[in-house]
Amino acid sequence: MSVIQGRVLVEGSAAGAALTSTEPLSFWGGYDQFTGEVIDRRHPLSGADAVGTVLVLPASRGSSTTAAVLLEAIRRENAPAVIITRGTDRFLTLAAIVAHEMYDRTIGIVSVDADGFEQLLGAGQLEVTPDGQITRPD
C-alpha cells in the first residue's frame, strides 16, 4: 500500500476503479460526454468506460473545448469521480469549477508531482479523500 499527498484544485473524493495512462487526453474528440467512454482511437485508454473512476492522466491535450465536454459529462453524471493530473491542468480544473458554480455538483481535481504520478501508474484501484490524500491499495 502506498499513500501520496496531492494538491486539491477542486474538492472531491472517490474509492474504486482507476484508469491510468502516461498519454495526455483531449476530452474533445477523446471523451464521449454522452456515455463516458474514452473515444480517442490513438489513446491507450480507448474504449474504456471512465464513469465514476479515478482517472490518472499527465494532462489534457490540444483542444480548448475539453472544458466544455467535461462540463457536459459532469452535468450528465458521465464523468470520472476524480481526475488526477501531473501538475495543474487548467482545462479540467475549469470544467469542475464551472460545474460547481452552475450546478452545485462537481468532481474532484487533484494534482500530483512527477514522482507521485509515477507511483500511481498501473493502479487498478485508488482511494482519494477530499483533502487530496491518495491511497493505492495494491
Next chain:
Amino acid sequence: MTLHLSEQDRAFLDGKHGRAGRFAMSILVRMAEAQGATAMLDITGAHIDSTVYQGEATLEFAEHLAELGGQVTVPSSVNVSGVDPEGWREWAVPEDWAMKAYRQMQAYQSMGCTPTWTCAPYQTAMRPRFGQQIAWGESNAIAFANSVIGARTERYPDLMDICAAITGRVPALGLHLDENRRGELLMRLVDVPIEIQRDDTFCTVLGFLMGQIAQERIPVIEGVEILPTEDDLKMMGAGGASAGAVALFHIVGVTPEASTTATAFGGREPEETFDIDLATLQRARRELTTNDRDTVDMVALGSPHFSLAEFERLAPLLKGRRKHDNVEFLVTTSRMMRALAEQAGLLEPLREFGARITVDTCILTTPMLPESITQIMTNSAKYAYYSPGLLNARVAFGGIADCVETAVNGKVSRDERVWGAGA
C-alpha cells in the same frame, strides 16, 4: 503565494459590475488560485471558443451569462458555432441540435461579441497585433496568435475565455509573461530536401510532428529554408495543437520572436534537441492517414477555415472539371471569407465542380455528416487527427491537388513523386 486582486477585481467580485461580472470574476479568481497566480492583468481583446455547442451545459452556461446581463468589455470575436444557420437543413443536422446551437450563437451575440464565427480569427479584421495581451480560445488560433503574430495569450479553455472578455482580466501567468515565451526544445531540420519543404503539406506534417514531440512545451524549429505563407503557418499550428498542446512555436528566421536561434531560446540552452530528417517527416505523414479502403466518401478542406488565398489556389485546380458522383466535396469557411471569394469570382468554379460550402462551423463541431460518410480525404492535420474519434471516419491525408484528383477519380489519388510511395 497569495493572489493580489486590484480594486477593480474586487468590485467585480462584489457585484458592482453586475451579476454576470461577479460570476465571471469568481471563476477567474478560483482559476488564478488553482494555478498559483499572484496577480491579474488587463487584456484588450478576446476570441470566444465557448460558442461551440457541446450539449445542454454549454447552452445553459451561455444563456445563464446572458440572462445575468453579461456584456463583453473588450473587442471579442467568436469561434465556430455548432450550426451553419443557413445550410444545416441540407445536411444530417438534427433539428433539435440546430435550434439549440443557434440559441447558443444568439446568446454570445447578445453579450456584444462580433459575429465572426470562425476558427481563423487572425485572418479577419479582429487580428491582434504584436505584444497585445489577449484571451483567446481555440487551440489553432492560440498557436497562430502567439507564434505568428507575437500577441500574448495563454491556452484558454472554453468557458474561461468569455469570463475574461466580460471582466477584461486574466490571471497573470504563462505566455502572457515574456520570460515564459522562450523556446524549450530544439527541432533541427537535417537534410530535408527543398522540394519537400516547398510541398503544400510540408508545414502541416511538420506541425503534426511538432505536436507529437513538443506536447505542451515550446519548440524552436531551425533549418526551414522556405518562407512559409500565413496559410502554411496556420496549418502548422493546427497540427501542433491537435497532436500536442502547442500554444507557441518559434521558427528561426520566420516568426517574430525568433530572429536567431539564440533569441528564440532567450540565451538559454535547449532542454532537448531533436534532429528531423526526411524519414521522420515521412513517418509523420503516414500517421495522418488511417483509411482502410481506396474509395472516399468525402473530400473536406478548410480546417482551420479556408482563406481567400486558399480559394485562389483551389479554383484553378477545379476549373472545367467535375467531381465523381460518389464523392462529396466540402469546403468549410467563414461567411465573410465566402463573401470575399464570391466577389473575387472564385466560387463559380467550385459550384461547377459540384463542391459545397459550409459556413460558421465545421464537420467536427456540427453533426452534419450522414453515417454513410466513413472515408474522408483532407489536407488538414486537424481533420485527420479528430475525425476517427469524433466522426467514426477514417482519413486519407494529402495535398490540395491530391484532394481534387481524389474527388474527380472517386478513389485516393496521390502524387507520390515528392514524398515517395506510402508517405
